[in-house]
Amino acid sequence: MLRDDLDIMPLHTDSERTLIKDVYKLVESYPRVPITVDCVIFGFDNNELKVLLIRSDIEMYKGKWSLLGDFAHDDEELDDAAYRVLRERTGMDDVYLEQVKTFSKPNRHPGGRVLTVAYCSLLNTEHHDLKILANELHWHSVKKICDMAFDHKEIMDTCYAWLQKRMLEHPLGLNLLPEKFSLRELQNLYEVILDIKLDRRNFRKKFFSMDFLIDTGEYEDDVPHRPGRLYRFDYDKYQQNKRRWTGIEF
Protein backbone atom coordinates (compact mmCIF):
# COMPACT_ATOMS: atom_id res chain seq x y z
CA MET A 1 0.00 0.00 0.00
CA LEU A 2 1.14 3.47 -0.77
CA ARG A 3 0.89 4.80 2.72
CA ASP A 4 3.68 2.59 3.95
CA ASP A 5 6.13 4.75 2.10
CA LEU A 6 5.31 7.92 3.93
CA ASP A 7 7.94 7.54 6.59
CA ILE A 8 10.69 7.95 4.05
CA MET A 9 8.92 10.51 1.91
CA PRO A 10 11.22 13.29 0.68
CA LEU A 11 10.74 16.73 2.15
CA HIS A 12 9.36 18.08 -1.07
CA THR A 13 6.94 20.53 0.37
CA ASP A 14 9.01 22.10 3.10
CA SER A 15 10.33 24.76 0.79
CA GLU A 16 6.82 25.82 -0.06
CA ARG A 17 5.83 26.47 3.51
CA THR A 18 6.94 29.20 5.82
CA LEU A 19 8.97 27.73 8.64
CA ILE A 20 9.11 29.31 12.04
CA LYS A 21 12.58 30.46 12.93
CA ASP A 22 12.16 32.38 16.12
CA VAL A 23 10.85 29.82 18.56
CA TYR A 24 11.11 32.24 21.47
CA LYS A 25 8.77 34.63 19.76
CA LEU A 26 6.45 31.73 19.02
CA VAL A 27 6.27 30.69 22.65
CA GLU A 28 5.87 34.26 23.73
CA SER A 29 2.75 34.49 21.62
CA TYR A 30 1.07 31.70 23.59
CA PRO A 31 -1.36 32.58 26.36
CA ARG A 32 0.03 31.79 29.79
CA VAL A 33 -1.71 30.13 32.67
CA PRO A 34 -0.80 29.71 36.33
CA ILE A 35 -0.04 26.09 37.19
CA THR A 36 -0.21 24.40 40.54
CA VAL A 37 0.34 20.89 41.79
CA ASP A 38 -1.96 19.34 44.37
CA CYS A 39 -0.97 16.26 46.32
CA VAL A 40 -3.51 13.74 47.50
CA ILE A 41 -1.50 12.14 50.27
CA PHE A 42 -3.03 8.94 51.53
CA GLY A 43 -2.25 7.23 54.78
CA PHE A 44 -3.68 4.20 56.53
CA ASP A 45 -4.32 4.38 60.21
CA ASN A 46 -6.73 2.87 62.66
CA ASN A 47 -8.18 0.76 59.86
CA GLU A 48 -9.21 3.76 57.85
CA LEU A 49 -7.90 5.34 54.70
CA LYS A 50 -6.82 8.87 55.55
CA VAL A 51 -5.86 11.86 53.51
CA LEU A 52 -3.58 14.66 54.64
CA LEU A 53 -5.23 18.07 54.47
CA ILE A 54 -4.61 21.60 55.55
CA ARG A 55 -7.07 24.30 56.44
CA SER A 56 -7.61 26.60 53.49
CA ASP A 57 -6.06 30.00 53.99
CA ILE A 58 -8.41 31.66 51.56
CA GLU A 59 -11.14 33.68 53.18
CA MET A 60 -13.98 32.57 50.95
CA TYR A 61 -13.11 28.97 51.81
CA LYS A 62 -12.79 29.75 55.48
CA GLY A 63 -12.93 26.58 57.53
CA LYS A 64 -12.79 24.27 54.53
CA TRP A 65 -10.08 21.73 53.97
CA SER A 66 -7.64 21.84 51.16
CA LEU A 67 -5.14 19.54 49.53
CA LEU A 68 -1.48 20.29 49.91
CA GLY A 69 -0.33 22.19 46.88
CA ASP A 70 1.70 25.02 45.53
CA PHE A 71 2.31 26.76 42.27
CA ALA A 72 5.05 25.39 40.07
CA HIS A 73 8.21 27.42 40.26
CA ASP A 74 9.93 28.72 37.16
CA ASP A 75 11.59 25.92 35.26
CA GLU A 76 10.50 23.39 37.83
CA GLU A 77 9.30 20.07 36.50
CA LEU A 78 5.91 19.19 37.94
CA ASP A 79 7.09 15.95 39.55
CA ASP A 80 9.72 17.98 41.36
CA ALA A 81 7.16 20.52 42.46
CA ALA A 82 5.00 17.76 43.92
CA TYR A 83 7.99 16.25 45.72
CA ARG A 84 8.85 19.66 47.04
CA VAL A 85 5.36 20.10 48.47
CA LEU A 86 5.61 16.70 50.10
CA ARG A 87 9.00 17.40 51.56
CA GLU A 88 8.03 20.80 52.88
CA ARG A 89 4.87 19.51 54.50
CA THR A 90 5.79 16.10 55.79
CA GLY A 91 9.55 16.32 56.01
CA MET A 92 9.67 13.06 54.12
CA ASP A 93 11.71 12.20 51.11
CA ASP A 94 11.49 8.93 49.30
CA VAL A 95 7.74 8.50 49.24
CA TYR A 96 5.56 7.02 46.58
CA LEU A 97 4.28 9.72 44.24
CA GLU A 98 2.63 9.56 40.85
CA GLN A 99 0.92 12.00 38.55
CA VAL A 100 -2.77 11.26 38.15
CA LYS A 101 -4.61 13.90 36.19
CA THR A 102 -4.69 17.54 35.20
CA PHE A 103 -7.74 19.61 36.10
CA SER A 104 -8.53 22.62 33.99
CA LYS A 105 -12.07 23.88 34.45
CA PRO A 106 -11.83 27.63 33.82
CA ASN A 107 -13.67 28.50 37.03
CA ARG A 108 -12.11 25.95 39.35
CA HIS A 109 -10.21 28.69 41.16
CA PRO A 110 -12.14 31.79 42.24
CA GLY A 111 -9.16 34.05 41.56
CA GLY A 112 -9.06 33.26 37.87
CA ARG A 113 -7.95 30.45 35.70
CA VAL A 114 -5.50 28.09 37.38
CA LEU A 115 -4.60 24.65 36.10
CA THR A 116 -3.67 22.04 38.61
CA VAL A 117 -1.93 18.74 38.19
CA ALA A 118 -3.03 16.17 40.75
CA TYR A 119 -0.54 13.78 42.29
CA CYS A 120 -1.25 10.74 44.39
CA SER A 121 1.10 9.95 47.23
CA LEU A 122 1.14 7.05 49.63
CA LEU A 123 2.89 7.10 52.94
CA ASN A 124 3.03 5.35 56.22
CA THR A 125 1.44 7.52 58.87
CA GLU A 126 3.69 6.20 61.62
CA HIS A 127 6.69 7.99 60.23
CA HIS A 128 5.04 11.36 60.10
CA ASP A 129 3.34 11.89 63.37
CA LEU A 130 5.87 14.49 64.46
CA LYS A 131 4.91 17.26 62.10
CA ILE A 132 1.20 16.69 62.07
CA LEU A 133 0.20 19.22 64.65
CA ALA A 134 1.83 22.21 63.00
CA ASN A 135 -0.04 24.29 60.43
CA GLU A 136 -3.40 22.65 61.01
CA LEU A 137 -2.13 19.76 58.98
CA HIS A 138 -4.27 16.75 59.77
CA TRP A 139 -5.20 13.29 58.65
CA HIS A 140 -8.84 12.97 57.66
CA SER A 141 -10.96 9.97 57.01
CA VAL A 142 -11.44 9.77 53.26
CA LYS A 143 -14.97 8.48 53.70
CA LYS A 144 -16.09 11.24 56.00
CA ILE A 145 -14.57 14.32 54.47
CA CYS A 146 -16.85 16.29 52.22
CA ASP A 147 -16.47 20.01 52.61
CA MET A 148 -13.39 20.96 50.67
CA ALA A 149 -12.07 24.10 49.02
CA PHE A 150 -11.90 24.56 45.23
CA ASP A 151 -12.58 21.35 43.32
CA HIS A 152 -10.45 19.45 45.77
CA LYS A 153 -13.18 16.97 46.59
CA GLU A 154 -13.37 16.00 42.94
CA ILE A 155 -9.61 15.72 42.77
CA MET A 156 -9.52 13.56 45.86
CA ASP A 157 -12.28 11.30 44.54
CA THR A 158 -10.45 10.91 41.26
CA CYS A 159 -7.26 9.96 43.06
CA TYR A 160 -9.09 7.53 45.31
CA ALA A 161 -10.66 5.78 42.33
CA TRP A 162 -7.26 5.75 40.68
CA LEU A 163 -5.76 4.17 43.79
CA GLN A 164 -8.42 1.48 43.94
CA LYS A 165 -7.73 0.50 40.38
CA ARG A 166 -4.00 0.77 40.68
CA MET A 167 -3.84 -1.35 43.81
CA LEU A 168 -5.09 -4.30 41.82
CA GLU A 169 -2.30 -3.93 39.32
CA HIS A 170 0.62 -3.35 41.66
CA PRO A 171 1.26 -3.97 45.35
CA LEU A 172 1.11 -0.25 45.98
CA GLY A 173 -0.69 -0.67 49.23
CA LEU A 174 2.49 -1.73 50.94
CA ASN A 175 3.59 1.89 50.88
CA LEU A 176 0.83 2.60 53.33
CA LEU A 177 1.98 0.07 55.91
CA PRO A 178 4.89 0.17 58.32
CA GLU A 179 7.99 -1.71 57.27
CA LYS A 180 6.92 -4.72 59.28
CA PHE A 181 3.30 -5.70 59.12
CA SER A 182 1.04 -8.64 59.77
CA LEU A 183 -1.08 -10.31 57.15
CA ARG A 184 -4.14 -9.16 58.98
CA GLU A 185 -3.06 -5.55 58.57
CA LEU A 186 -2.43 -6.14 54.90
CA GLN A 187 -5.82 -7.72 54.44
CA ASN A 188 -7.52 -4.91 56.34
CA LEU A 189 -5.84 -2.45 54.02
CA TYR A 190 -7.23 -4.13 50.94
CA GLU A 191 -10.65 -4.61 52.46
CA VAL A 192 -10.96 -1.01 53.54
CA ILE A 193 -9.59 0.65 50.43
CA LEU A 194 -11.44 -1.56 47.99
CA ASP A 195 -14.51 -1.73 50.20
CA ILE A 196 -14.82 -5.51 49.93
CA LYS A 197 -14.69 -8.52 52.23
CA LEU A 198 -12.08 -11.18 51.62
CA ASP A 199 -11.62 -14.75 52.77
CA ARG A 200 -8.68 -14.88 55.15
CA ARG A 201 -7.29 -18.20 53.96
CA ASN A 202 -7.51 -17.36 50.29
CA PHE A 203 -5.96 -13.97 50.90
CA ARG A 204 -2.97 -15.57 52.61
CA LYS A 205 -2.54 -18.11 49.87
CA LYS A 206 -2.67 -15.43 47.22
CA PHE A 207 -0.04 -13.25 48.80
CA PHE A 208 2.28 -16.09 49.70
CA SER A 209 2.11 -17.38 46.15
CA MET A 210 3.20 -13.97 44.90
CA ASP A 211 6.35 -14.59 46.83
CA PHE A 212 7.46 -11.13 47.78
CA LEU A 213 6.74 -11.22 51.48
CA ILE A 214 9.69 -11.93 53.76
CA ASP A 215 8.98 -13.56 57.09
CA THR A 216 10.85 -11.49 59.65
CA GLY A 217 10.50 -14.17 62.31
CA GLU A 218 9.09 -11.50 64.58
CA TYR A 219 5.58 -11.27 65.97
CA GLU A 220 3.04 -8.61 66.71
CA ASP A 221 3.15 -7.03 70.11
CA ASP A 222 0.50 -5.41 72.27
CA VAL A 223 -2.38 -7.32 70.80
CA PRO A 224 -4.98 -8.82 73.14
CA HIS A 225 -4.93 -12.14 71.33
CA ARG A 226 -2.54 -14.50 69.66
CA PRO A 227 0.08 -12.33 67.89
CA GLY A 228 0.57 -12.70 64.17
CA ARG A 229 3.81 -12.98 62.29
CA LEU A 230 5.35 -9.85 60.84
CA TYR A 231 6.47 -9.64 57.24
CA ARG A 232 8.50 -7.26 55.14
CA PHE A 233 8.04 -6.45 51.47
CA ASP A 234 10.81 -7.86 49.31
CA TYR A 235 11.16 -4.98 46.90
CA ASP A 236 13.97 -6.58 44.89
CA LYS A 237 12.12 -9.81 44.38
CA TYR A 238 9.08 -7.86 43.26
CA GLN A 239 11.15 -5.92 40.75
CA GLN A 240 12.57 -9.15 39.37
CA ASN A 241 9.22 -10.84 38.98
CA LYS A 242 7.46 -7.69 37.90
CA ARG A 243 7.12 -8.88 34.33
CA ARG A 244 5.21 -11.97 35.34
CA TRP A 245 2.99 -9.99 37.63
CA THR A 246 -0.32 -9.42 35.96
CA GLY A 247 -2.19 -8.05 38.90
CA ILE A 248 -4.45 -9.16 41.68
CA GLU A 249 -8.04 -10.18 41.26
CA PHE A 250 -10.48 -10.46 44.08
Place this chain on the structure above:
Amino acid sequence: MLRDDLDIMPLHTDSERTLIKDVYKLVESYPRVPITVDCVIFGFDNNELKVLLIRSDIEMYKGKWSLLGDFAHDDEELDDAAYRVLRERTGMDDVYLEQVKTFSKPNRHPGGRVLTVAYCSLLNTEHHDLKILANELHWHSVKKICDMAFDHKEIMDTCYAWLQKRMLEHPLGLNLLPEKFSLRELQNLYEVILDIKLDRRNFRKKFFSMDFLIDTGEYEDDVPHRPGRLYRFDYDKYQQNKRRWTGIEF
Protein backbone atom coordinates in the same frame (compact mmCIF):
# COMPACT_ATOMS: atom_id res chain seq x y z
CA MET B 1 -9.15 7.41 68.74
CA LEU B 2 -8.84 11.14 68.89
CA ARG B 3 -8.18 11.65 65.21
CA ASP B 4 -11.65 10.60 64.30
CA ASP B 5 -12.94 13.84 65.69
CA LEU B 6 -10.97 16.05 63.41
CA ASP B 7 -13.60 16.33 60.75
CA ILE B 8 -15.92 18.14 63.08
CA MET B 9 -13.25 20.08 64.89
CA PRO B 10 -14.25 23.71 65.55
CA LEU B 11 -12.44 26.40 63.62
CA HIS B 12 -10.62 27.53 66.70
CA THR B 13 -7.43 28.61 65.00
CA ASP B 14 -8.80 30.45 62.01
CA SER B 15 -8.89 33.71 63.84
CA GLU B 16 -5.21 33.40 64.63
CA ARG B 17 -4.18 33.06 60.99
CA THR B 18 -4.17 35.63 58.26
CA LEU B 19 -6.70 34.70 55.63
CA ILE B 20 -6.31 35.68 52.02
CA LYS B 21 -9.09 37.95 50.86
CA ASP B 22 -8.01 39.03 47.41
CA VAL B 23 -7.91 35.81 45.44
CA TYR B 24 -7.28 37.66 42.18
CA LYS B 25 -4.13 39.16 43.59
CA LEU B 26 -3.13 35.74 44.83
CA VAL B 27 -3.48 34.16 41.41
CA GLU B 28 -1.74 37.09 39.81
CA SER B 29 1.27 36.40 41.97
CA TYR B 30 1.67 32.91 40.50
CA PRO B 31 4.16 32.34 37.69
CA ARG B 32 2.45 31.65 34.38
CA VAL B 33 3.32 29.03 31.84
CA PRO B 34 2.20 28.45 28.26
CA ILE B 35 0.05 25.33 27.96
CA THR B 36 -0.54 23.22 24.91
CA VAL B 37 -2.46 20.06 24.21
CA ASP B 38 -1.04 17.35 21.96
CA CYS B 39 -3.22 14.65 20.47
CA VAL B 40 -1.91 11.20 19.78
CA ILE B 41 -4.47 10.12 17.22
CA PHE B 42 -4.37 6.42 16.53
CA GLY B 43 -5.86 4.68 13.55
CA PHE B 44 -5.81 1.10 12.33
CA ASP B 45 -5.27 0.45 8.68
CA ASN B 46 -3.74 -2.28 6.59
CA ASN B 47 -3.14 -4.31 9.73
CA GLU B 48 -0.96 -1.70 11.29
CA LEU B 49 -1.43 0.74 14.10
CA LYS B 50 -1.05 4.22 12.69
CA VAL B 51 -0.68 7.63 14.20
CA LEU B 52 -1.71 10.90 12.59
CA LEU B 53 1.14 13.36 12.28
CA ILE B 54 1.93 16.65 10.65
CA ARG B 55 5.22 17.99 9.41
CA SER B 56 6.69 20.33 12.01
CA ASP B 57 6.59 23.95 10.94
CA ILE B 58 9.49 24.91 13.15
CA GLU B 59 12.73 25.43 11.34
CA MET B 60 14.98 23.63 13.81
CA TYR B 61 12.74 20.57 13.47
CA LYS B 62 12.63 20.86 9.72
CA GLY B 63 11.46 17.61 8.19
CA LYS B 64 10.52 16.02 11.50
CA TRP B 65 7.05 14.87 12.34
CA SER B 66 4.95 16.36 15.04
CA LEU B 67 1.79 15.49 16.93
CA LEU B 68 -1.29 17.57 16.33
CA GLY B 69 -1.49 20.19 18.99
CA ASP B 70 -2.21 23.76 19.83
CA PHE B 71 -1.99 26.07 22.77
CA ALA B 72 -4.97 26.25 25.07
CA HIS B 73 -7.09 29.32 24.48
CA ASP B 74 -8.06 31.63 27.28
CA ASP B 75 -10.64 30.04 29.53
CA GLU B 76 -10.71 26.92 27.43
CA GLU B 77 -10.84 23.63 29.28
CA LEU B 78 -8.14 21.30 28.09
CA ASP B 79 -10.53 18.58 26.96
CA ASP B 80 -12.21 21.18 24.79
CA ALA B 81 -8.91 22.31 23.38
CA ALA B 82 -8.05 18.74 22.43
CA TYR B 83 -11.44 18.28 20.79
CA ARG B 84 -10.95 21.50 18.94
CA VAL B 85 -7.61 20.31 17.57
CA LEU B 86 -9.22 17.06 16.47
CA ARG B 87 -12.10 18.81 14.83
CA GLU B 88 -9.92 21.30 13.03
CA ARG B 89 -7.57 18.65 11.71
CA THR B 90 -9.81 15.71 10.95
CA GLY B 91 -13.18 17.34 10.58
CA MET B 92 -14.51 14.72 12.95
CA ASP B 93 -16.63 15.22 15.97
CA ASP B 94 -17.64 12.49 18.31
CA VAL B 95 -14.37 10.63 18.52
CA TYR B 96 -12.86 8.82 21.44
CA LEU B 97 -10.55 11.11 23.38
CA GLU B 98 -9.00 10.84 26.78
CA GLN B 99 -6.39 12.73 28.75
CA VAL B 100 -3.28 10.67 29.37
CA LYS B 101 -0.49 12.63 30.98
CA THR B 102 1.03 16.06 31.39
CA PHE B 103 4.63 16.60 30.27
CA SER B 104 6.60 19.34 31.92
CA LYS B 105 10.35 19.02 31.39
CA PRO B 106 11.62 22.61 31.41
CA ASN B 107 13.55 22.20 28.18
CA ARG B 108 11.05 20.15 26.23
CA HIS B 109 10.32 23.10 23.96
CA PRO B 110 13.25 24.98 22.44
CA GLY B 111 11.43 28.29 22.69
CA GLY B 112 11.14 28.19 26.47
CA ARG B 113 9.09 26.42 29.00
CA VAL B 114 5.86 24.98 27.63
CA LEU B 115 3.73 22.42 29.41
CA THR B 116 1.77 20.02 27.29
CA VAL B 117 -1.11 17.77 28.16
CA ALA B 118 -1.18 14.62 26.07
CA TYR B 119 -4.46 13.20 24.83
CA CYS B 120 -5.08 9.83 23.25
CA SER B 121 -7.63 9.63 20.49
CA LEU B 122 -8.88 6.64 18.56
CA LEU B 123 -10.57 6.88 15.23
CA ASN B 124 -11.51 4.85 12.24
CA THR B 125 -9.26 5.78 9.35
CA GLU B 126 -11.93 5.05 6.77
CA HIS B 127 -13.93 8.07 7.78
CA HIS B 128 -11.11 10.51 7.43
CA ASP B 129 -9.45 9.84 4.15
CA LEU B 130 -10.80 13.03 2.63
CA LYS B 131 -8.75 15.49 4.57
CA ILE B 132 -5.59 13.48 4.80
CA LEU B 133 -3.74 14.95 1.88
CA ALA B 134 -4.01 18.56 2.96
CA ASN B 135 -1.41 20.13 5.22
CA GLU B 136 1.03 17.24 5.04
CA LEU B 137 -1.18 15.43 7.46
CA HIS B 138 -0.43 11.73 7.22
CA TRP B 139 -0.89 8.41 8.88
CA HIS B 140 2.35 6.82 10.03
CA SER B 141 3.15 3.36 11.22
CA VAL B 142 3.62 3.59 14.98
CA LYS B 143 6.33 0.95 14.88
CA LYS B 144 8.40 2.66 12.21
CA ILE B 145 8.24 6.29 13.17
CA CYS B 146 11.19 7.52 15.15
CA ASP B 147 12.30 11.00 14.20
CA MET B 148 9.89 13.35 15.86
CA ALA B 149 9.97 16.97 16.93
CA PHE B 150 10.11 18.05 20.61
CA ASP B 151 9.53 15.16 23.02
CA HIS B 152 6.73 13.90 20.82
CA LYS B 153 8.25 10.45 20.48
CA GLU B 154 8.17 10.05 24.25
CA ILE B 155 4.60 11.32 24.34
CA MET B 156 3.57 8.90 21.62
CA ASP B 157 5.27 5.98 23.35
CA THR B 158 3.54 6.86 26.60
CA CYS B 159 0.17 6.97 24.86
CA TYR B 160 0.83 3.72 23.08
CA ALA B 161 1.68 1.95 26.35
CA TRP B 162 -1.39 3.54 27.87
CA LEU B 163 -3.51 2.22 25.00
CA GLN B 164 -2.14 -1.30 25.35
CA LYS B 165 -3.04 -1.38 29.00
CA ARG B 166 -6.36 0.31 28.54
CA MET B 167 -7.46 -2.03 25.77
CA LEU B 168 -7.42 -4.89 28.23
CA GLU B 169 -9.74 -3.05 30.55
CA HIS B 170 -12.27 -1.74 28.05
CA PRO B 171 -13.21 -2.61 24.49
CA LEU B 172 -11.62 0.61 23.29
CA GLY B 173 -10.23 -0.99 20.20
CA LEU B 174 -13.63 -0.95 18.58
CA ASN B 175 -13.22 2.76 18.05
CA LEU B 176 -10.48 1.94 15.58
CA LEU B 177 -12.62 -0.28 13.40
CA PRO B 178 -15.33 0.60 10.91
CA GLU B 179 -18.87 0.32 12.13
CA LYS B 180 -19.17 -3.15 10.67
CA PHE B 181 -16.22 -5.46 11.10
CA SER B 182 -15.36 -9.11 10.98
CA LEU B 183 -13.99 -11.06 13.89
CA ARG B 184 -10.79 -11.54 11.99
CA GLU B 185 -10.33 -7.78 11.82
CA LEU B 186 -11.02 -7.49 15.52
CA GLN B 187 -8.52 -10.20 16.32
CA ASN B 188 -5.91 -8.62 14.07
CA LEU B 189 -6.40 -5.39 15.91
CA TYR B 190 -5.70 -6.98 19.28
CA GLU B 191 -2.80 -9.00 17.97
CA VAL B 192 -1.11 -6.04 16.35
CA ILE B 193 -1.61 -3.52 19.11
CA LEU B 194 -0.72 -5.88 21.93
CA ASP B 195 1.94 -7.63 19.88
CA ILE B 196 0.73 -11.11 20.74
CA LYS B 197 -0.67 -14.14 18.96
CA LEU B 198 -4.11 -15.42 19.86
CA ASP B 199 -6.00 -18.62 19.23
CA ARG B 200 -8.81 -17.92 16.79
CA ARG B 201 -11.40 -20.16 18.41
CA ASN B 202 -10.76 -18.96 21.92
CA PHE B 203 -10.80 -15.36 20.77
CA ARG B 204 -14.23 -15.85 19.23
CA LYS B 205 -15.57 -17.57 22.30
CA LYS B 206 -14.29 -14.80 24.53
CA PHE B 207 -15.87 -12.00 22.56
CA PHE B 208 -19.16 -13.77 22.04
CA SER B 209 -19.40 -14.48 25.74
CA MET B 210 -18.97 -10.77 26.41
CA ASP B 211 -22.18 -10.35 24.51
CA PHE B 212 -21.85 -6.93 23.01
CA LEU B 213 -21.34 -7.88 19.39
CA ILE B 214 -24.40 -7.70 17.17
CA ASP B 215 -24.52 -9.96 14.16
CA THR B 216 -25.50 -7.73 11.25
CA GLY B 217 -26.34 -10.70 9.05
CA GLU B 218 -24.04 -9.22 6.44
CA TYR B 219 -20.81 -10.63 5.13
CA GLU B 220 -17.43 -9.37 4.07
CA ASP B 221 -16.99 -8.44 0.47
CA ASP B 222 -13.99 -8.37 -1.81
CA VAL B 223 -12.07 -11.06 0.03
CA PRO B 224 -10.40 -13.84 -1.96
CA HIS B 225 -11.78 -16.54 0.30
CA ARG B 226 -14.87 -17.38 2.26
CA PRO B 227 -16.30 -14.08 3.55
CA GLY B 228 -16.72 -13.64 7.29
CA ARG B 229 -19.74 -12.31 9.10
CA LEU B 230 -19.84 -8.64 9.99
CA TYR B 231 -20.67 -7.44 13.48
CA ARG B 232 -21.49 -4.16 15.10
CA PHE B 233 -20.63 -3.04 18.62
CA ASP B 234 -23.65 -2.85 20.88
CA TYR B 235 -22.73 0.25 22.79
CA ASP B 236 -25.87 0.24 24.94
CA LYS B 237 -25.45 -3.34 26.01
CA TYR B 238 -21.86 -2.63 26.91
CA GLN B 239 -22.89 0.34 29.03
CA GLN B 240 -25.43 -1.78 30.84
CA ASN B 241 -23.02 -4.59 31.60
CA LYS B 242 -20.12 -2.28 32.25
CA ARG B 243 -20.17 -3.00 35.95
CA ARG B 244 -19.67 -6.69 35.45
CA TRP B 245 -16.95 -6.12 32.94
CA THR B 246 -13.63 -6.69 34.63
CA GLY B 247 -11.47 -6.65 31.56
CA ILE B 248 -9.96 -8.98 29.05
CA GLU B 249 -7.11 -11.31 29.76
CA PHE B 250 -5.07 -12.99 27.11
Place this chain on the structure above:
DNA sequence: GCAAAAGTGTTGTCCTTACACCCATGC
Protein backbone atom coordinates in the same frame (compact mmCIF):
# COMPACT_ATOMS: atom_id res chain seq x y z
C1' DG C 1 -11.25 -21.37 80.84
C1' DC C 2 -12.77 -18.10 77.75
C1' DA C 3 -12.53 -14.74 74.13
C1' DA C 4 -10.29 -13.46 69.94
C1' DA C 5 -7.73 -13.88 66.21
C1' DA C 6 -3.81 -16.84 63.97
C1' DG C 7 -2.83 -20.49 61.31
C1' DT C 8 -3.73 -24.34 58.05
C1' DG C 9 -5.91 -27.97 53.49
C1' DT C 10 -9.29 -29.87 50.65
C1' DT C 11 -12.84 -30.05 47.33
C1' DG C 12 -15.82 -28.54 43.64
C1' DT C 13 -16.51 -25.29 40.06
C1' DC C 14 -15.44 -22.43 36.53
C1' DC C 15 -12.52 -20.46 33.35
C1' DT C 16 -8.65 -20.95 30.17
C1' DT C 17 -6.01 -23.43 27.06
C1' DA C 18 -4.87 -26.45 23.55
C1' DC C 19 -6.11 -28.59 19.65
C1' DA C 20 -8.38 -30.68 14.39
C1' DC C 21 -11.74 -30.99 11.14
C1' DC C 22 -15.28 -29.52 7.82
C1' DC C 23 -17.23 -25.44 5.10
C1' DA C 24 -17.82 -21.62 1.82
C1' DT C 25 -15.94 -18.78 -1.50
C1' DG C 26 -12.74 -17.00 -5.41
C1' DC C 27 -9.92 -18.22 -8.82
Place this chain on the structure above:
DNA sequence: GCATGGGTGTAAGGACAACACTTTTGC
Protein backbone atom coordinates in the same frame (compact mmCIF):
# COMPACT_ATOMS: atom_id res chain seq x y z
C1' DG D 1 -10.36 -28.78 -7.61
C1' DC D 2 -7.49 -26.18 -4.89
C1' DA D 3 -6.07 -22.57 -1.90
C1' DT D 4 -7.54 -19.61 1.73
C1' DG D 5 -9.42 -18.39 5.68
C1' DG D 6 -14.32 -19.04 8.18
C1' DG D 7 -16.67 -21.52 11.38
C1' DT D 8 -17.28 -24.89 15.22
C1' DG D 9 -16.66 -28.39 19.99
C1' DT D 10 -14.34 -30.94 23.44
C1' DA D 11 -11.26 -32.46 26.96
C1' DA D 12 -7.58 -31.53 30.35
C1' DG D 13 -5.54 -28.54 33.58
C1' DG D 14 -5.17 -24.60 36.52
C1' DA D 15 -7.05 -20.93 39.24
C1' DC D 16 -10.46 -19.42 42.41
C1' DA D 17 -14.07 -19.82 45.95
C1' DA D 18 -16.09 -21.93 49.63
C1' DC D 19 -15.58 -23.89 53.78
C1' DA D 20 -14.16 -25.74 59.66
C1' DC D 21 -11.21 -26.90 63.01
C1' DT D 22 -7.05 -26.46 65.97
C1' DT D 23 -3.61 -23.26 68.16
C1' DT D 24 -1.87 -19.46 70.76
C1' DT D 25 -2.10 -15.61 73.48
C1' DG D 26 -4.20 -12.06 76.98
C1' DC D 27 -7.16 -11.50 80.46
